[in-house]
Amino acid sequence: MKLITVIKAIILLSTLIIYSFSLPAGASTSDESLIIVGAEQIEQYLPQLKGKKIALVVNQTSKVFDEHLVDVLLQKKIDIKMIFAPEHGFRGDRDAGEKFDSSVDSKTGIPLVSLYGKKRKPSLSTLKDLDVIVFDIQDVGVRFYTYISTMHYMMEAAADAGVEFIVLDRPNPNGAFVDGPLLEKEFSSFVGMHPIPLLHGMTVGELSLMINGEGWLNSENKLALTVIKVKNYQRNLSYVLPVKPSPNLPNAQSIALYPSLAFFEATAVSIGRGTPFPFQVIGHDNVMIGDFTFTPISMPGAASSPKLMNIRLHGEDLRQVDSHGLNLRFILQWYKAFSERGVTFFNSPNFMDKLAGTDKLRKAIIEGQSAEQIKLSWRTGILNFKKDRKPYLLYD
16 A cells, blocks of 8 residues: 555656646646646557658647657658748747748758748648648647637648648646637737637637637638547646747746736837746836836847847736736736826737737726726627537537
8 A cells, every 4th residue: 555655646746747837826736637638649649640641730849748749750650741830930949920931850851831931821732742730739728829820720721732630639728717808800810810718718629629610711621620639637727838838938927927918018018028037027117016127138039129128127026926817907007007107008009909809908998997897898708609619628
């Protein structure tokens, strides 16, 4: 009995180490987080790849335990014809919004096709010799995080070309939350393509089923879609990502705050790009809330002139703040401080509306509505969305 207890303790400790990637304040892991992601269930999808010409949509998060999916499949003698790279690149080292060209992977010699350069959807000629496309990228569950837009375009291209599409599913670290305004069609863009809430509470696998099932793909063909589910996953688990999904989401706290702080990208305020703690601070040089100081500089992940670069800013340190889901307190408080001083807050209102998927949120903030009033305005949309998504849910 003692030996069994020791073995159980070792397994649990190993799991906690794997997933202990800077937990946000108030979050916790559990023995239920013995999660096996889709990519790690090789026996489930390898038969669909053998003897076929394969393309992968992957980045630095596409890990099978401690190996990259590309390396694992090459070891299995899978014929990988090309790798499609999303925003931030195949290695995840490109800045936000940084365009890059297609190239060749120096390690494997496999062609790298950019999905964040001149084209975001590959042509039919690019896919003409393929049999299967595999998508395996870790998402963070926020509508304006562009990996799901990339997945949409790849699904659409696969449907056009008659190529099978396999999603190796991964947990949603914000999966417990459904909140925010639903995207209105006239505000569609690459940072929001689907009529879903800002926080949709779905995995990429579930989203792919909904995108396909609801007819959101602009294709005359029905997509042949397979989703490899995550084992032992429930959407209310505190799942902490083992690999940072992009340069400016370095830990679990930044991922938890991301839905609330990303709106500041459309304002005059810094949320820490160009610091060691992006999406974990808020600051400005003239309008001040709080006594924390920081200075954005040019650095990896924010090399091209981060907002208010080389200026000493004053504001809030949120690294230990317990804030999950969509917290409107931050933007309401900072907007009020700016308006009281007569300083322009929304210096990019069009981008704000694209992030929100509507202009109603920005207008409600300007009108002085409370967080409760604003959230009440999108309650009916959320209830309808929950009904619509129900047939596509794979997890409790």
